Amino acid sequence: MTHRIEIRAVSKSYGPRPILTKYSLEVGEGECVTLCGPSGIGKTTLLRLIAGLELPDAGEVRIHLDGLEHTPPLLDGAVGMVFQDLALWPHMRAARHLDFVLRGRGLSRAQRRQRAASLLSTVDLSALARSFPHQMSGGEQQRLAFARAMATAPRILLLDEPFSNLDVTLRGRLVEGLRRLQREQSLTIVIATHDPEEVSALTGRIEYVANPS
Numbered sequence: 001m002t003h004r005i006e007i008r009a010v011s012k013s014y015g016p017r018p019i020l021t022k023y024s025l026e027v028g029e030g031e032c033v034t035l036c037g038p039s040g041i042g043k044t045t046l047l048r049l050i051a052g053l054e055l056p057d058a059g060e061v062r063i064h065l066d067g068l069e070h071t072p073p074l075l076d077g078a079v080g081m082v083f084q085d086l087a088l089w090p091h092m093r094a095a096r097h098l099d100f101v102l103r104g105r106g107l108s109r110a111q112r113r114q115r116a117a118s119l120l121s122t123v124d125l126s127a128l129a130r131s132f133p134h135q136m137s138g139g140e141q142q143r144l145a146f147a148r149a150m151a152t153a154p155r156i157l158l159l160d161e162p163f164s165n166l167d168v169t170l171r172g173r174l175v176e177g178l179r180r181l182q183r184e185q186s187l188t189i190v191i192a193t194h195d196p197e198e199v200s201a202l203t204g205r206i207e208y209v210a211n212p213s
Helices: 043-051 094-102 109-122 138-150 168-185
Strands: 003-014 017-028 032-036 058-065 068-070 079-082 156-160 188-193 205-208
Touching: 003 043, 003 188, 017 043, 017 058, 017 188, 032 043, 043 058, 043 079, 043 156, 043 188, 079 138, 094 109, 094 138, 109 138, 138 156, 138 168
Parallel strands: 032 188, 032 205, 079 156, 156 188
Antiparallel strands: 003 017, 003 058, 058 068
């Protein structure tokens, strides 16, 4: 299996508190891996290291794309992330969220509109295209965060507690959509969750993140 993500003996601390100590992980192309463990164990930190939002204190993270090895962050839209707190932009309407991340992709305005409309339809938010985040329910905000993460057709998708605000029906539809993308596009997915049952229909491998020794 070709490795898409390699985490090599990574350590990370916040002040005097160690979060990760010489942690290693390999994720293959098109694989879905779930990181499990209680809050504060380092799951979110691992996602942020892969995305390049944090730098390790020691060790390294490598991303393999098209036969080339990269060090995060990747600036071409190859990595998408749904944050636990969603990190939506309060001053932007739903459609504007998607248009904003599509700028710089070489798409015309009409193409951006078409792509945004397609994504909003996929997550059942077409009727809320002109709504601001504060006008949406928690589940609607979460679906918008999904759409934004998928806007650039990423090769790697990072999900931090992704289904916590979704009912069973919507969760099932999103999981099936992700499974389809995984098959069709060899999408590599890394999920951080405290509840592996929540993503059991999607995940291929579970990794338990332990306290630093």
